[in-house]
Amino acid sequence: MINVGIFGASGRMGQAVIQALVNDNEASLSAAIVRKNSSSYGKSATENEPVHFISADELQPEEIDVLIDFSLPEALTENLKLAEQYQLPIVVCTTGLNEEQKERLAQAAETVAVLYASNTSVGIALLEQLVGISSAALPNADIEIFEAHHRHKKDGPSGTALSLGQAAAKGRQQSWEQVNDGIRSDGLRSDEGIGFSVMRAADIIGEHQVTLAVAGERIEIGHRVSNRKTFADGALRAAKWLEEQAPGLYSLQDTLNLQDILQRMLKQ
């Protein structure tokens, strides 16, 4: 049985992971971590099991095998410090990271196993591969990315949308910094630019669509999540994989054999 500690345990995703752990035969909840001033602090985190919301300074590292971070970017540095201090692998799922925070991930990965996933669903991992192949196969297509999320989301474009843009740029061997047009506020596109449109409404859980358009036709590749359990199951799957890995910076792609499958299909 793998013992899991969750940062951001009181949030939408933290709650979804706790719920997924209730039905998991291979992993169990050992720490539900919130801020000390959280309204959840000290309350029971689960219905039937004796796990309470605790603060990071109350962690019992010997009771934890792997950490999952579903808090917010502001907490990343502190969370990585704890992973390093206790030598625990950590799956980081927060989005909206700045450059400094991304570098901090790489730094932590020198001493502990770190998996960063802006989206833990297997469907998005596949979509990334399909977008890379499509953008390489249609080098002149205009690429635009649309994403929609719930009204409480704090970052945009979503981490997933940015990862899809990077997959498209990689497919064409382009520098992401050069082709990233960001959110198209002025409605104008550059020749090779990849632009984003963002919707925030009600309780939409997560939708992404990549459009590749040439004159006369367009391809639209999309993905919709209708239940946070999809992300929670994916994070747990990644955590179980990461628990056995040496220090290093990993992605969800490392846990799947999608590239092998696609290469086999492309050869046929």
Ligand SMILES: NC(=O)C1=CN([C@@H]2O[C@H](COP(=O)(O)OP(=O)(O)OC[C@H]3O[C@@H](n4cnc5c(N)ncnc54)[C@H](OP(=O)(O)O)[C@@H]3O)[C@@H](O)[C@H]2O)C=CC1
């Ligand atoms: N990788 C993936 O597949 C997915 C990633 N996400 C990302 O996960 C993150 C969390 O999303 P979601 O659960 O919807 O967000 P929520 O706002 O619901 O939860 C975040 C939790 O983090 C805690 N928190 C807030 N601010 C801080 C802080 N400064 N320091 C430490 N803890 C803090 C809060 O708990 P408290 O106040 O109780 O301490 C809060 O409940 C986002 O970055 C989101 O984009 C979301 C879905 C899927």
Ligand SMILES: O=C(O)C1=N[C@H](C(=O)O)C[C@H](O)C1
């Ligand atoms: O905040 C969310 O909810 C989500 N965030 C992630 C992102 O920014 O890509 C993943 C998912 O789409 C839900």
